[in-house]
Amino acid sequence: MAGSTNLKSDAIMEQMKLHISTDAGKQLKEKIGLVYQINIAPKKIGFNEKSFVVDLKKGEVKEGPYEDGKPDAIFSFKDDDFIKIATGKMNPQIAFMRGAMKIKGSMSAAQKFTPDIFPKPSKM
Structure with missing residues (x-):
């Protein structure tokens, strides 16, 4: 039943789609130029x-x-x-050390995946 789950993260990924299509997104493309796969689990990684x-x-x-070969890095989260990392409430390095974030692939590519990639939460 993979893919039928609704995640809180879905909203952030929708915002990401819009963010990537803006000028800020074009700058990220020029600066980073890498492919990331993000796996998000409802309760338990994997x-x-x-x-x-x-x-x-x-x-x-x-x-x-990702279907065009291998992504540069794969992240797994609950x-x-x-949500905490994308909204800046949790530091990615701390998340990794605590096991809240798992990384496969290139560590140097993974380090370029910073919170700046995420759109800033809109204040409502």
Whole structure:
């Protein structure tokens, strides 16, 4: 039943799609130029994960695993932890040390995936 889960992170990924299509997104593409796959699990990393691809080569965000070879880095999170990192409430290095974020692939590519990639939460 993968992919049928609604995650709180879905809203952030929708904002990411818009963010990547702006001038700020074009700058990220020029600066980073890497492809990331983000796996988000409702409760436990590795179970019922939903995948998203943040492609900073093409400048797009889409749901589903990366299919053009291998992404530069793959991140795995629980839904709640992803929200905390994306909104700047949790430091990515601390998340990694605590096991709240798992990384596969190039560590140097992973280090370029910083909170600046995420759109700033709109104040409502």
